Amino acid sequence: MAAQSTLRHPQPTDRFSRLFDRLYEKLITSVDSWQHRSPRSKRTTRLIAALALTLTIITTSYGGYRYRRRKRKEREEGRTLVRMNSSKKLDDGTRVIYVPYKDGQTRRVTIHPTKATTFDAHRRLFLNPPVQTGMVRDPSLGVPSSSIKPGMNLAFLHQYMSLMSIMVPRWRSKESALLVMLSVSLIARTWLSIFTAKLEGRINGDLVAAKGRPFLKSLCLFLGVGILGASENHYIKYLQAKVSIAFRTRLTRYIHDLYVNPSMAYYKLHNLDGGVAHADQYITQDVTLFCDQAASLFSSIGKPLVDLFVLNFQLYHSLGRFGVAALLTNYFTTATLLQNMAPPFGRLKALEGLKEGQFRALHSRLIANAEEVAFYAGGPTEKVQLERGFKELRTVMQGLYKVRVAYNMLEDFVIKYCWSASGYLITSIPVFLPMITQLAHDRTTARDTGKARLPPTTDDSSSSNRMTQFVTNKNIMLNLGDAGSRLMYSMKDLSELAGYTSRVFTLVSTLHRVNANAYYKPRNRYPELYSLADVDGTLAKSFDGVRLENVPVVAPALFPMGGEELIESLTFQVKAGDHVLITGPNGAGKSAVARIVAGLWPTFRGITARPRVTGEDGIMFIPQRPYLTVGTLRDQVIYPHTEMDMQQADRRDAQLQIILEQTRLGYLPEREGGWDTKKTWKDVLSGGEKQRMQIARLLYHEPRYAFIDEGTSAVSSDVEGLLYETCKGVGITLITISTRASLKRYHDFTLTLGLGDDASGYEFQRIGTQSERESVEAEVRELRDRLAHVEEWKRRRDEIDEELKQVWTVEKEEEAPEEPESNATEGQI
Numbered sequence: 001m002a003a004q005s006t007l008r009h010p011q012p013t014d015r016f017s018r019l020f021d022r023l024y025e026k027l028i029t030s031v032d033s034w035q036h037r038s039p040r041s042k043r044t045t046r047l048i049a050a051l052a053l054t055l056t057i058i059t060t061s062y063g064g065y066r067y068r069r070r071k072r073k074e075r076e077e078g079r080t081l082v083r084m085n086s087s088k089k090l091d092d093g094t095r096v097i098y099v100p101y102k103d104g105q106t107r108r109v110t111i112h113p114t115k116a117t118t119f120d121a122h123r124r125l126f127l128n129p130p131v132q133t134g135m136v137r138d139p140s141l142g143v144p145s146s147s148i149k150p151g152m153n154l155a156f157l158h159q160y161m162s163l164m165s166i167m168v169p170r171w172r173s174k175e176s177a178l179l180v181m182l183s184v185s186l187i188a189r190t191w192l193s194i195f196t197a198k199l200e201g202r203i204n205g206d207l208v209a210a211k212g213r214p215f216l217k218s219l220c221l222f223l224g225v226g227i228l229g230a231s232e233n234h235y236i237k238y239l240q241a242k243v244s245i246a247f248r249t250r251l252t253r254y255i256h257d258l259y260v261n262p263s264m265a266y267y268k269l270h271n272l273d274g275g276v277a278h279a280d281q282y283i284t285q286d287v288t289l290f291c292d293q294a295a296s297l298f299s300s301i302g303k304p305l306v307d308l309f310v311l312n313f314q315l316y317h318s319l320g321r322f323g324v325a326a327l328l329t330n331y332f333t334t335a336t337l338l339q340n341m342a343p344p345f346g347r348l349k350a351l352e353g354l355k356e357g358q359f360r361a362l363h364s365r366l367i368a369n370a371e372e373v374a375f376y377a378g379g380p381t382e383k384v385q386l387e388r389g390f391k392e393l394r395t396v397m398q399g400l401y402k403v404r405v406a407y408n409m410l411e412d413f414v415i416k417y418c419w420s421a422s423g424y425l426i427t428s429i430p431v432f433l434p435m436i437t438q439l440a441h442d443r444t445t446a447r448d449t450g451k452a453r454l455p456p457t458t459d460d461s462s463s464s465n466r467m468t469q470f471v472t473n474k475n476i477m478l479n480l481g482d483a484g485s486r487l488m489y490s491m492k493d494l495s496e497l498a499g500y501t502s503r504v505f506t507l508v509s510t511l512h513r514v515n516a517n518a519y520y521k522p523r524n525r526y527p528e529l530y531s532l533a534d535v536d537g538t539l540a541k542s543f544d545g546v547r548l549e550n551v552p553v554v555a556p557a558l559f560p561m562g563g564e565e566l567i568e569s570l571t572f573q574v575k576a577g578d579h580v581l582i583t584g585p586n587g588a589g590k591s592a593v594a595r596i597v598a599g600l601w602p603t604f605r606g607i608t609a610r611p612r613v614t615g616e617d618g619i620m621f622i623p624q625r626p627y628l629t630v631g632t633l634r635d636q637v638i639y640p641h642t643e644m645d646m647q648q649a650d651r652r653d654a655q656l657q658i659i660l661e662q663t664r665l666g667y668l669p670e671r672e673g674g675w676d677t678k679k680t681w682k683d684v685l686s687g688g689e690k691q692r693m694q695i696a697r698l699l700y701h702e703p704r705y706a707f708i709d710e711g712t713s714a715v716s717s718d719v720e721g722l723l724y725e726t727c728k729g730v731g732i733t734l735i736t737i738s739t740r741a742s743l744k745r746y747h748d749f750t751l752t753l754g755l756g757d758d759a760s761g762y763e764f765q766r767i768g769t770q771s772e773r774e775s776v777e778a779e780v781r782e783l784r785d786r787l788a789h790v791e792e793w794k795r796r797r798d799e800i801d802e803e804l805k806q807v808w809t810v811e812k813e814e815e816a817p818e819e820p821e822s823n824a825t826e827g828q829i
């Protein structure tokens with residue numbers, strides 16, 4: 001028979017080849033028909049093609065040129081911005097930062113702010129969880145009740161999924177891609193485990209049957225697979241770390257957007273809401289632990305689950321239904337047993353986090369107030385507090401480790417020994433009871449070899465086969481045991497994750513409550529008077545001036561308690577050019593007025609009106625305690641501007657120098673080594689210098705109105721006057737809070753608080769008017785009257801002393817009756 005020509009197409013036999021051929025023929029036919037239909041000659045076609053090619057080359061080159069030019073410009077801009085350690089802020093709030101990259105290059109990173117619509121959508125998840133989760137207890141509290149204990153329950157599922165919607169915002173996000181890559185790697189790793197188990201089985205089988213060549217071949221393959229397996233393991237760990245960082249980045253940015261924003265949640269959270277103490281610890285430590293655990297969840301739970309599924313499927317082929325059923329029964333029984341005996345790790349972890357935060361806060365406090373404590377020599381007292389904080393933390397930690405060690409012992413015994421023993425028992429089924437698994441074995445072999453049944457075997461080959469099968473099964477069992485134990489261990493991780501999830505969820509939901517002002521009035525009853533659910537006033541921010549109309553001055557209490565009323569109803573107005581001095585005794589509520597106007601404290605009733613913007617052309621507040629920021633000397637003057645803002649405002653260092661001269665701080669740049677010097681300014685500058693620096697800030701920003709709260713109390717009186725005159729000279733309307741009557745000369749009005757018997761009265765007067773003079777005279781008269789009584793009070797005090805002496809003498813005599821008697825006896829003798 002003639003050999004078939006190799007040039008001839010062999011007849012495609014499979015379905016795929018037939019489909020391919022059909023498609024290919026269709027394509028050729030359509031190209032032919034298009035050529036026949038085209039009226040153009042070959043020359044025209046060539047001309048068009050040449051033109052198209054030229055055009056493509058030109059546009060591509062131009063595009064490439066523009067791309068390179070843009071990149072170069074970006075690099076140059078990046079270098080400048082990196083040098084200035086600054087960032088660009090776009091109109092939509094997007095920040096572009098340039099970070100150093102390899103070999104002096106820079107990389108542009110764009111940070112988009114979280115959209116308002118995203119916050120709106122999430123608010124429902126965080127403030128109104130489904131009823132089934134059991135998290136809604138008291139709707140008036142606004143946030144889900146924290147009384148739900150962290151653990152494996154529906155509340156945890158809801159909390160976890162809500163946080164996941166922040167960390168993986170879209171299917172097409174970078175985080176989704178990372179998770180897909182991680183899942184694929186985990187599946188690949190499982191496949192490699194099975195492959196290795198089979199290979200080991202084959203190596204052992206070849207060894208028993210003394211087959212040299214196949215043995216060496218399998219050994220080489222084993223080494224190759226080993227390289228893949230080892231790299232795969234580390235790649236999985238790398239991916240897991242990347243997922244954790246990506247999660248943390250998303251979550252931290254989201255929390256920062258909620259925490260440090262124009263609604264000043266960073267102030268309100270601690271001073272008004274109180275739902276979360278030590279937010280710093282939540283943001284730094286708990287978020288990190290949560291992200292690490294959440295990222296490792298995919299490996300610690302996802303991988304064992306995939307392993308269990310795939311490996312059980314494999315075992316089903318070798319051990320049959322009976323084996324797998326026995327195996328699964330064993331797993332479920334022990335898993336249920338362990339689950340029921342597991343201590344509440346989630347709750348304990350959450351408690352540990354809380355105590356850790358409190359201990360850290362004590363240390364932060366000591367660092368922040370080191371000088372004051374040192375002056376008082378208060379070290380021993382502070383130490384007692386620190387040790388108390390640590391003792392509380394230690395008690396929780398010890399409790400956690402105690403319950404953990406007992407549980408771990410049980411877990412290890414069950415997983416390592418009971419499971420291994422039952423594993424060996426089940427693996428031996430095909431050896432001792434071949435009839436049970438014969439069917440499955442035949443089916444598997446048929447699939448592997450393509451034959452329906454194995455040929456009859458000799459004794460040697462049958463023992464080699466048994467060896468191969470046993471080692472394969474044993475390895476798969478070991479992998480299965482490992483997967484099962486990892487799943488069991490991860491249950492503990494899961495319950496710890498529940499603790500972190502609960503803490504992070506509480507932080508995010510409380511921040512949502514603060515931002516949305518979600519303090520609802522309770523149904524069927526009145527809210528606490530002057531609580532956050534009882535705010536009926538208005539803060540209007542589009543007024544040229546400062547005006548309070550029937551506003552009660554209330555020192556607020558933490559939600560849901562009611563605040564303390566300092567002044568029942570305050571009304572006054574400050575127009576441009578009318579400088580006002582707010583005065584009165586300590587604690588009368590002077591700074592409270594500034595807090596209400598700044599929007600830190602609520603306007604419970606009435607109307608507060610103020611300019612829209614803070615800073616230039618608006619209003620500025622100089623707080624009682626001077627604040628110095630982290631950064632250069634320049635940053636101290638321009639705060640809250642950054643260097644970038646200063647450039648955009650077209651301001652120069654020379655102008656800053658003039659401002660410092662005006663505040664008598666002109667020597668600072670030279671003394672400190674220039675504008676770019678970075679120091680801990682809080683410790684470098686004296687009390688008076690700090691206050692003068694605050695006035696320098698005022699002169700830099702030139703607002704229309706400025707509240708100065710005891711801003712010059714440490715400044716010498718000659719410089720004080722000069723500072724006030726300079727501020728007035730540049731057109732700033734001053735609203736000064738001070739107890740110094742001497743400051744009246746720089747102001748036009750006084751608002752005196754704390755008048756009357758209960759110190760809740762007030763008076764708003766123009767300085768120098770008849771009534772103001774009369775009220776000052778009345779005050780002086782009152783003081784004189786009081787002084788006139790001093791001699792009388794002294795006399796009365798002496799009388800009381802005399803009376804008391806007599807009482808004490810009588811008491812003493814009554815207390816010691818024995819002594820006179822003995823004296824008398826002595827006298828008689």
Ligand SMILES: Nc1ncnc2c1ncn2[C@@H]1O[C@H](COP(=O)(O)OP(=O)(O)OP(=O)(O)O)[C@@H](O)[C@H]1O
Pocket residue numbers: 271555556557566585586587588589590591592593739
């Ligand atoms: N964050 C706060 N939460 C609750 N109450 C506060 C808070 N800050 C201050 N208070 C209270 O409000 C009252 C008024 O405080 P404010 O600071 O306005 O007094 P002041 O008149 O400025 O006194 P001083 O002259 O001592 O500065 C005080 O009784 C004070 O204890």
